[in-house]
Each structure stands twice: as structure tokens, then as C-alpha cells.
Amino acid sequence: xxxxxxxxxxxxxxxxxxxQWPEExxxxxxxxxxxxGIDTLTVGVFAWSLLxxxxxxxxxxxxxxxxxxxxxxxxxxxxxxxxxxxxPWLAKAYPEVNxxxxxxxxxxxxxxxxxCPSSPxxxxxxxxxxxxxxxxxxxxxxxxxxxxxxxxxGACYCELCAEAFRDWLRAHHGTLDALNDAxxxxxxxxxxxxxxxxxxxxxxxxxxxxxxxxxFQGITLDYHRFMTDALLGCFLAEKAAIREHxxxxxxxxxxxxxxxxxxxxxxxxxxxxxxxDSYPPLDAPPTVAALAHDLMRGLKDGAPFWLMEQTPSTxxxxxxxxLRRPGELRLASWQAVAHGADAVLYFQMRASRGASEKxxxxxxxxxxxxxxxxxxEVAALGAELTGAGALTLGARTPSRTALLFDWDSWWxxxxxxxxxxxxxxxxxxxxxxxxxxxxxADVDVVPVTADLSAYDVVMAPVLHLVKGDLAxxxxxxxxxxxxxxxxxxxxxxxxxxxxxxxxxxxxLAPLLGIRVDEWDSRPAGVTNGVLLPDGTRAEGSLxxxxxxxxxxxxxxAYEADFYAGTPAITRHRRGRNGGEGWYVATHxxxxxxxxxxxxxxxxxxxIGPYAAHTTIETANRLTPDGRRLLFLLNHTGQQxxxxxxxxxTSLLTGEHLKQGDPLTLDPYGVAVLLAG
Ligand code: GLA
Ligand code: ZN
Numbered sequence: 146x147x148x149x150x151x152x153x154x155x156x157x158x159x160x161x162x163x164x165q166w167p168e169e170x171x172x173x174x175x176x177x178x179x180x181x182g183i184d185t186l187t188v189g190v191f192a193w194s195l196l197x198x199x200x201x202x203x204x205x206x207x208x209x210x211x212x213x214x215x216x217x218x219x220x221x222x223x224x225x226x227x228x229x230x231x232x233p234w235l236a237k238a239y240p241e242v243n244x245x246x247x248x249x250x251x252x253x254x255x256x257x258x259x260x261c262p263s264s265p266x267x268x269x270x271x272x273x274x275x276x277x278x279x280x281x282x283x284x285x286x287x288x289x290x291x292x293x294x295x296x297x298x299g300a301c302y303c304e305l306c307a308e309a310f311r312d313w314l315r316a317h318h319g320t321l322d323a324l325n326d327a328x329x330x331x332x333x334x335x336x337x338x339x340x341x342x343x344x345x346x347x348x349x350x351x352x353x354x355x356x357x358x359x360x361f362q363g364i365t366l367d368y369h370r371f372m373t374d375a376l377l378g379c380f381l382a383e384k385a386a387i388r389e390h391x392x393x394x395x396x397x398x399x400x401x402x403x404x405x406x407x408x409x410x411x412x413x414x415x416x417x418x419x420x421x422d423s424y425p426p427l428d429a430p431p432t433v434a435a436l437a438h439d440l441m442r443g444l445k446d447g448a449p450f451w452l453m454e455q456t457p458s459t460x461x462x463x464x465x466x467x468l469r470r471p472g473e474l475r476l477a478s479w480q481a482v483a484h485g486a487d488a489v490l491y492f493q494m495r496a497s498r499g500a501s502e503k504x505x506x507x508x509x510x511x512x513x514x515x516x517x518x519x520x521x522e523v524a525a526l527g528a529e530l531t532g533a534g535a536l537t538l539g540a541r542t543p544s545r546t547a548l549l550f551d552w553d554s555w556w557x558x559x560x561x562x563x564x565x566x567x568x569x570x571x572x573x574x575x576x577x578x579x580x581x582x583x584x585x586a587d588v589d590v591v592p593v594t595a596d597l598s599a600y601d602v603v604m605a606p607v608l609h610l611v612k613g614d615l616a617x618x619x620x621x622x623x624x625x626x627x628x629x630x631x632x633x634x635x636x637x638x639x640x641x642x643x644x645x646x647x648x649x650x651x652x653l654a655p656l657l658g659i660r661v662d663e664w665d666s667r668p669a670g671v672t673n674g675v676l677l678p679d680g681t682r683a684e685g686s687l688x689x690x691x692x693x694x695x696x697x698x699x700x701x702a703y704e705a706d707f708y709a710g711t712p713a714i715t716r717h718r719r720g721r722n723g724g725e726g727w728y729v730a731t732h733x734x735x736x737x738x739x740x741x742x743x744x745x746x747x748x749x750x751x752i753g754p755y756a757a758h759t760t761i762e763t764a765n766r767l768t769p770d771g772r773r774l775l776f777l778l779n780h781t782g783q784q785x786x787x788x789x790x791x792x793x794t795s796l797l798t799g800e801h802l803k804q805g806d807p808l809t810l811d812p813y814g815v816a817v818l819l820a821g
Contacts, residue, residue, distance in 0.1 A: 147448030149418040149487060150289040150395050155530045155537065156221060158185035159454060159491030164195055164207050165498065173513055174495060175218045180515060181508065182527025185490065186215055190225040190295050191257070194232035197274060205281055215287045222287040226278060226383055228271040229295035230257035239266040245303035247356060249349045258296060262375040263305040268382055276386035283391035291396040293383045296422065298406050300372045302347045311340045313371045327641040328363030335361065357560050362642040369556050373408045381415060399453040402437030403571050408552035410592040413444035422454035422492065423481065427467045431762055431780045432579040434477065438484035439590040440550055447541050447589060449487035457491050458506030458519045466504070471518065472813030475526050476778060479815040483764035483776035487538050489530060533796060540766035540774060544587040545751055547600040548578055551593045554609040557642045558634060565666035567687050568634060568732065570607055576735060577606045580742035585753015585763050597621070601749035602628050608635040610642060616652035623656055623724030628745045630727040631657070633690050656726040658697035658717030665689045665708070674704035675713045675737055683737025685713055690730035697728065714741060754790040761785055761810065773820040779810040793818035
């Protein structure tokens with residue numbers, strides 16, 4: 146269940162740190178906010194040391210003034226608990242709150258996002274702060290949401306974490322026998338006879354060339370799961386403290402999209418609504434941000450999420466930090482809304498004067514001017530979002546295509562010794578996602594536990610681990626006439642990454658009608674041609690599986706090497722309702738992937754009406770009262786000429802459009818068409 150904040154329009158604004166400035170500056174800030182249509186401020190994200198200067202010394206007056214001012218100005222507030230950056234006194238007095246890194250070094254005070262999740266002192270003091278904030282501000286009329294901590298992530302390897310890991314293992318495996326079996330410890334003489342013998346997998350223990358090179362995949366997988374749960378424990382403790390005083394205000398924490406260290410699916414049930422910070426590299430194709438939006442929307446069963454942060458212009462943390470080109474901010478913002486964002490927020494409202502983010506883009510720069518390009522674009526977008534009112538709020542995405550996303554498979558694939566270190570989970574996933582999006586299909590990116598009954602097409606690229614009843618649920622998709630598409634390196638391991646003692650791809654083999662006999666990994670740059678049925682030639686790379694059909698029909702074969710002529714793509718009819726299981730046995734290039742995905746989508750009539758316009762992204766949303774919105778996004782610097790496919794009203798221009806009318810999209814232009 147999702148319970149998002151109730152607002153009358155798309156909340157617009159972002160991270161605001163007035164505590165860094167004298168109050169005269171606040172006057173200017175609020176004037177500029179009004180000018181830019183900014184109605185929502187996220188405050189207190191890094192305010193711990195200001196609010197608590199010693200163990201028993203709290204002073205909330207700075208925050209009182211900030212919130213009083215927000216109320217007086219009629220702004221909405223997202224209040225952060227401020228527990229992501231430790232105050233120096235705390236780290237000094239209690240060294241246990243500082244993390245121990247992968248190399249076993251206990252860190253000292255510095256930076257942020259680096260508290261030990263198992264430290265009782267951290268737990269006690271972070272929840273105490275959250276509790277006091279909730280007690281004091283639960284009734285604040287500006288408050289619309291709680292923002293716990295900030296961008297949780299990373300891992301700790303200290304003794305407290307080791308002890309907590311052992312407890313986690315006891316709870317999850319029950320007995321040492323079960324654990325020994327799960328981790329396959331008879332290999333290399335690892336049979337544990339006491340829980341105390343178990344060490345966190347680090348550079349000092351199981352790992353030999355960094356975090357992805359482990360002697361035992363089972364322990365490393367479990368450590369990822371444990372760390373996810375340990376940090377989640379911090380979130381839950383703060384949330385419980387908030388709930389003592391603030392019963393209903395929705396609670397979130399800002400995620401980071403495709404962030405490998407934390408399995409956000411384990412967190413999702415505990416958030417009232419999902420939110421995330423989008424900082425795509427500027428040269429990334431637009432589907433990179435879109436994939437993350439769709440993953441975030443998938444956290445709460447398709448309910449809208451919030452875009453909690455994006456930069457209005459430039460980042461600061463990269464080696465080279467390009468500007469968002471004129472129009473790109475508007476485009477990225479509407480793209481987020483198109484994919485289910487019900488808020489558009491920035492980091493940051495006013496540029497910090499010093500420290501590491503002084504060059505980070507901000508709505509208001511150091512000079513405080515309103516006549517900058519960035520401020521102008523922010524204000525223009527603010528006016529547009531005000532104009533859109535409540536129409537998009539709560540709208541859902543009517544997808545009939547699902548893409549399974551699985552952190553366990555991601556981890557297992559990338560910590561595996563063999564077949565290839567070059568296969569990157571999200572690269573493969575993105576390739577299939579991009580193909581479906583370019584064909585105009587809306588895609589739900591969902592966990593492997595999701596209800597699949599609403600989907601015609603289920604794509605499961607590099608589904609390395611097959612857990613629980615998933616194979617049966619995929620069979621059920623085909624049994625009712627749907628199509629399942631998966632790829633090389635799928636169906637390789639169980640929940641503990643132990644190989645199945647059957648033909649590859651394990652429990653998926655009957656659905657796909659194949660067995661994989663061998664697999665050949667080749668260096669980057671080595672390709673093998675794959676002639677497609679339409680006469681075009683695609684290329685495979687990285688891994689070439691040698692497939693023996695067991696009922697499946699080969700659709701395309703490798704051109705070269707000793708396995709020339711064996712199938713690279715297969716299709717298997719399954720059941721009496723026309724269902725199919727498709728398999729791609731190599732890392733096909735984008736053109737080949739596009740061909741496969743379009744074949745599958747076409748079977749179900751899921752190719753979109755604008756699919757021929759390869760640089761135009763389309764996305765649909767259905768409003769709570771049943772109205773259909775079509776977003777058209779031009780991701781190029783060239784004007785695009787389209788033809789309207791059905792009668793609609795243009796939300797941003799007010800124009801009424803008939804079928805067949807020309808529709809011009811400016812460079813980086815956006816149209817939002819309300820059907821009817
Ligand atoms: C993250 C953090 C912010 C800020 C921005 C800069 O999203 O949450 O505090 O550091 O990055 O891009
Ligand atoms: Zn620790």
C-alpha cells in the first residue's frame with residue numbers, strides 16, 4: 146500500500162538549507178521561490194550538529210524559525226531527520242559509530258553517509274533525534290512528509306556488524322548445518338562448527354581482489370542481504386520513533402535508482418511512498434533515467450513516486466560536470482512525471498558557499514540573481530507545473546509489459562567467478578528495457594515476487610537466480626497465452642547461488658524448450674554474427690551459450706566458430722493458449738535486441754503508435770478518474786514533426802488536436818496529450 150502526501154498539485158521545490166545563511170538571505174529566497182512557483186522545501190537534511198551540540202544539548206530554535214517562515218510563506222515542508230551526517234562530538238565520544246571499511250580500517254570522523262548501522266549508540270541517538278523532531282513538529286501545518294536520513298548505502302565490517310551478521314544468519318538459516326549446505330562449505334574446508342567462527346566477507350577474509358571477488362558466493366550474497374536489512378533497521382527505528390508522535394504523515398527516504406548495494410525491494414513495503422534522486426550522466430541515453438523511474442514506480446505496486454532530487458543545471462561530484470542544456474531540465478522533469486513522479490524537486494535551492502558542493506547547480510546561485518538562465522528555466526517549469534494542477538497526481542501506468550529486476554541476481558552475477566566478469570547486470574537489463582521503450586511499450590519494472598497476472602509480456606534478462614515459485618509463475622504467464630523472454634546466464638542458481646543439478650537453464654528449461662550445453666566467454670570486442678530472420682545481421686558478444694533445442698524453434702544462429710549454426714535465439718510454443726518462451730543465448734547488440742523485443746511485443750499488439758519516431762519517447766498514464774494522458778518527449782536538439790493519432794487536448798498549450806493533425810515538438814520539447 147502506498148500513502149503518498151496529499152497535495153493539490155505537483156510539489157515543486159527541493160532541498161533547502163537556510164541554516165547556512167543569515168535571515169536576510171531567507172527574505173530573498175522566499176521572494177524568488179514565489180517567483181519560480183516553488184511551493185515545497187525539504188529541510189533539515191544535514192542539521193544534526195546544529196540541533197544537537199552535545200549529548201544532552203538540543204536546540205531546535207533554528208529549525209523553529211525555518212518552519213515558522215515556511216508556514217508564513219505558505220510553503221509545504223518535507224522534514225528530514227538529519228541523521229545521515231554525524232556531528233563531530235558524537236564520532237569523537239563514541240568511535241563505534243564510525244564505520245569499519247572493507248579493508249578492516251576503522252574510520253575516524255569525517256564526511257557523511259558513514260555511520261555503522263549496527264552501533265547501539267547511533268541507533269539510540271538517531272532515533273532520539275527523530276523522536277524529538279516528530280514530537281515538536283508533527284502538528285506543523287506546513288509538514289507534508291517525513292524524509293528519514295539521506296541516501297542510505299554502503300557497508301560496514303566492524304565487530305558490531307559481525308555480531309549482528311551472525312544473528313541475521315541464525316534467523317535466516319536456523320542451523321549451522323543448513324548454513325553449511327547453503328554456502329557449500331565442504332568446498333575448501335569451510336565447514337563451520339560454531340556461529341562465532343563466521344567473519345564478515347571482506348578483504349581480510351573471503352575476498353581476494355575487491356568486493357566482487359569472493360571465494361564463497363553464499364556468504365557474500367548473505368552479507369549484501371544482511372547490510373540491506375541492517376540499514377533498513379535504522380530506517381525502521383527512526384520511523385517507529387516518528388510514529389510515536391506523528392501518526393499519519395507519510396514517511397519516505399530518498400533512494401538512488403539502480404543502486405547496487407541495497408536491495409530496495411526489501412525496503413519497499415516499509416516506505417509510505419517511494420522517492421529517489423536522479424542524476425543521470427548527461428551522455429546517458431534517456432532510457433537510463435526512465436529505467437530508474439520505472440524501477441522506483443515498481444517499488445509500491447505502480448503507485449506514483451517522488452522525484453526527491455535532481456540538479457537544475459550541473460552536478461559537482463564527477464570529474465567533469467557538464468551543464469544541462471537549455472530545455473533539458475524541463476524535459477527530464479516531464480519525463481519523470483511521465484513515468485509516475487508526483488513531485489519534482491531539486492537539490493538544491495541555494496548554492497552552498499563552501500565545501501564540496503559549492504559548484505553544484507542550484508535554483509539560486511551565489512549572487513542571488515533571478516535573471517540567470519537556470520532560474521528562468523526553473524521558473525518557467527514552475528509555471529507549467531502550476532498550470533497542470535492536480536491532473537497527473539495519483540495517475541497509474543497502464544503497462545502490459547513487465548521487466549523483472551532482481552537484486553539477488555545482480556549481486557550473484559557480478560560476484561561470480563566465471564563465466565565472465567564483463568557481463569554487467571544493468572547493461573543487459575537496460576538493453577531489453579530500451580528496446581521495449583523504443584517500441585512504445587510502457588514497462589513496469591518489478592520484483593520477481595510481483596503478481597504477473599496482468600502482463601502479456603514478461604522480460605527477465607540475465608535472471609541468474611531462480612527463487613521460490615518463480616518458474617511456476619512464469620509458466621503461468623505462458624499458460625494463459627503470454628510471452629516470457631529471458632537470456633543467457635539465466636536460471637543458473639538457487640536462492641544461495643548453488644547450481645541446479647539439472648540442465649541449464651534449470652527450472653526455466655521446460656518453458657524455454659532448450660538445454661544449454663556449454664558456454665564460451667570471449668574478451669570484449671570479440672563478436673559473433675547472428676543473422677536475423679528479417680535478413681539483417683546482429684552481433685553477439687561476451688558470452689555465447691551453446692543451445693540444444695528441446696522443442697524450441699531456432700530463430701537465428703551463430704555464424705562463426707565451432708558452434709556456428711547452433712541457435713542464438715529460440716522460441717518455444719508452450720501450452721494450448723499460444724504462450725511462448727523466448728531465449729537469447731548471447732549478449733545481443735541493441736539492434737538484435739530491438740528485433741527480438743519487437744517480435745515479442747508485436748505478438749500482443751504492444752508496439753506503440755509513435756514507434757517509428759526513434760528519438761521520441763512516449764509514456765502513458767491513467768488518471769484516478771480514468772482519463773488517459775500521453776506524454777511525448779523529444780530527446781534531441783532537432784524539431785520533430787509528428788501526426789496526432791487520436792483526438793486530444795494538449796495540456797501545456799490548451800490546443801485541441803484532431804486525429805491526423807500535425808504536431809510539432811521543439812528541440813527537447815514535450816507534449817502532454819489528454820485523450821478526448
Ligand atoms: C545527493 C545528496 C545530496 C547532494 C546531491 C548532490 O543526492 O542527497 O545531499 O549531495 O547528491 O548531487
Ligand atoms: Zn559496523
